Amino acid sequence: MSTDVFPGIRLYLMRLVCKQSVLTLKELLTGCLSSQIKKATRFYVKAIEKSSPLPIISQEEVTRHRSLKDGVWVTYQGGVYDITEFVSIHPGGEKIMMAAGGAIEPFWSLYAVHNQEHVLEILSEYKIGELKAEDLKKQSTFKSSDPYSSDPERHPALRTNSLKPFNAEPPPEILADSYITPTAFFFKRNHLPVPQVDPDLYRLHVEGLPRGVLTLSLEELKTRFPKHTITATLQCAGNRRSEMNKTRQVKGLNWGFGAIGNATWSGAKLRDVLLAAGYGPDVAQWARHVQFEGLDKEITGSAYGASIPINKAVSEEGDVLLAYEMNGKDIPADHGFPIRVVVPGVVGTRNVKWLGKIVVSAQESSSHWQQKDYKGFAPGIDWDTVDYKSAPAIQELPVQSAITTPAEGSVIDRSEEMLTVKGYAWSGGGREVIRVDVSVDGGKTWKEAKLKSSDKEGDQTSPPLGRAWAWKLWEITVPLPPEAQELELICKAVDNSYNTQPDTFGPIWNVRGLLSNAWHRVKVKISEDDDEE
Ligand code: MTE
Numbered sequence: 001m002s003t004d005v006f007p008g009i010r011l012y013l014m015r016l017v018c019k020q021s022v023l024t025l026k027e028l029l030t031g032c033l034s035s036q037i038k039k040a041t042r043f044y045v046k047a048i049e050k051s052s053p054l055p056i057i058s059q060e061e062v063t064r065h066r067s068l069k070d071g072v073w074v075t076y077q078g079g080v081y082d083i084t085e086f087v088s089i090h091p092g093g094e095k096i097m098m099a100a101g102g103a104i105e106p107f108w109s110l111y112a113v114h115n116q117e118h119v120l121e122i123l124s125e126y127k128i129g130e131l132k133a134e135d136l137k138k139q140s141t142f143k144s145s146d147p148y149s150s151d152p153e154r155h156p157a158l159r160t161n162s163l164k165p166f167n168a169e170p171p172p173e174i175l176a177d178s179y180i181t182p183t184a185f186f187f188k189r190n191h192l193p194v195p196q197v198d199p200d201l202y203r204l205h206v207e208g209l210p211r212g213v214l215t216l217s218l219e220e221l222k223t224r225f226p227k228h229t230i231t232a233t234l235q236c237a238g239n240r241r242s243e244m245n246k247t248r249q250v251k252g253l254n255w256g257f258g259a260i261g262n263a264t265w266s267g268a269k270l271r272d273v274l275l276a277a278g279y280g281p282d283v284a285q286w287a288r289h290v291q292f293e294g295l296d297k298e299i300t301g302s303a304y305g306a307s308i309p310i311n312k313a314v315s316e317e318g319d320v321l322l323a324y325e326m327n328g329k330d331i332p333a334d335h336g337f338p339i340r341v342v343v344p345g346v347v348g349t350r351n352v353k354w355l356g357k358i359v360v361s362a363q364e365s366s367s368h369w370q371q372k373d374y375k376g377f378a379p380g381i382d383w384d385t386v387d388y389k390s391a392p393a394i395q396e397l398p399v400q401s402a403i404t405t406p407a408e409g410s411v412i413d414r415s416e417e418m419l420t421v422k423g424y425a426w427s428g429g430g431r432e433v434i435r436v437d438v439s440v441d442g443g444k445t446w447k448e449a450k451l452k453s454s455d456k457e458g459d460q461t462s463p464p465l466g467r468a469w470a471w472k473l474w475e476i477t478v479p480l481p482p483e484a485q486e487l488e489l490i491c492k493a494v495d496n497s498y499n500t501q502p503d504t505f506g507p508i509w510n511v512r513g514l515l516s517n518a519w520h521r522v523k524v525k526i527s528e529d530d531d532e533e
Helices: 007-018 025-030 035-047 059-063 083-087 094-100 103-110 117-124 131-141 219-222 241-248 268-278 281-287 310-314
Strands: 072-074 079-082 127-131 161-163 167-169 203-207 216-218 228-235 260-269 289-298 303-309 320-325 340-341 356-362 400-405 411-412 418-426 433-439 449-454 472-481 486-495 522-528
Touching: 007 449, 059 072, 059 131, 072 083, 072 094, 072 228, 083 094, 094 103, 117 320, 127 131, 167 433, 216 219, 219 260, 219 320, 228 320, 228 340, 260 268, 260 418, 268 310, 268 356, 303 310, 303 356, 400 486, 400 522, 418 433, 418 486, 433 472
Parallel strands: 203 356, 411 522
Antiparallel strands: 072 079, 079 127, 161 167, 203 216, 228 260, 260 320, 289 303, 289 356, 320 340, 400 418, 418 472, 433 486, 449 472, 486 522
């Protein structure tokens, strides 16, 4: 049971424990407490009981507990923990079972997000014993080498959301400075260590087609197929999660509005490669998905994976690329060297980096990221009730926009009289942004911003219908309202299906903080001119 769900109760019960309250266990459990309080109470009573010396447990005994049926035990720094009840509420899903019956340290060195005080606090609640000294000695011969030690260097200006695995976004105020996001500042979203790939030894395997496996070297991918270039925006499903998090706590990296970027991508069309591998009308009868596997792997050896619908993959106008260049250069290590899939209009997670394998299939990818993550749920669903099978995997993203300047909390000099507001806007599925509305008075009145389709002054060219893969930057200059001391700036975009953004996060809140696209609101202050003559 996660007591984090009930922080107030947790605090209250902790106080009870600390003060050695006169309430007895019976009184607590039979009083008019709700079942949730009862659960929390039982839990804390267990904690009190635990203050007596804990039993010594052998590794052999721990190893016997590696399933939900027999119980799930793990060891950490000499302690033994029964985490059976925690498995169903583990934010990373069933992956926790990899550690069942053994030491948790090797997994935490890979998923370094666990090295935080509150995680240790949660673990401590499940302690049931101490590991036998000689078994602990054997364990400590395990050397945990850092799997992230060969990750590439990154630009120091990036705002790091997690170091291992590396997740970072650019400083918000520079995001809309150029239409093409400089590669160094493009957000980086890694779930695992960056794999080291020797381009000469690299091979891409295309499987699932009647002609058997097609294996291609990097050179073959570059020379056997025509090179295509597209400009496409990539956005993580968790972009702007930090704003949704303020409405009600969600689980996930606390991204600002920079988990999005726009780049040029060059490579072979996935469609051309699939045709060369034998895709045709016969395959179209049964094939429904194209699965991708990365070369970045979990400790168990299972690879990062995702899939997209076959129609998107084989459509001439789908523009799905097996990209080997980003912004005119070899794709850098963090972004998928030597090959990544670019699925324009589709959520970042399906744009698999360090691509090792493509499988044409009747089924979606069975990976954790396709099945147990990156799905949207209703605001009433929480970790206790979420059923991942009940929702489809996110593919095309909804319409999005954000104000990049001025920054939240900026102070505007009244003597400047005019205020310029800038930002980005984009929509998924190739839907073109046709309008961005901006308000400087908290949504009472609106003005239309000027849209830019490149860095060229006044460029408003439209992409082909249904293939608007790239964002638009926008800008508006308005007079400062004479009386106001504070302004609430808002932007909202409209795409060519007339989809627009919801005004608040409440109705779109979801437990993982995904698809966070409510109106972007920025508060600024106006300073009075001090130089009164
Ligand atoms: N591909 C692999 N192999 N491993 C990953 O961790 N992360 C995905 C996707 N492709 C990921 C991956 C996610 S969640 C996103 S948002 C994008 O890559 C981020 O791409 P970027 O780091 O190039 O910005």
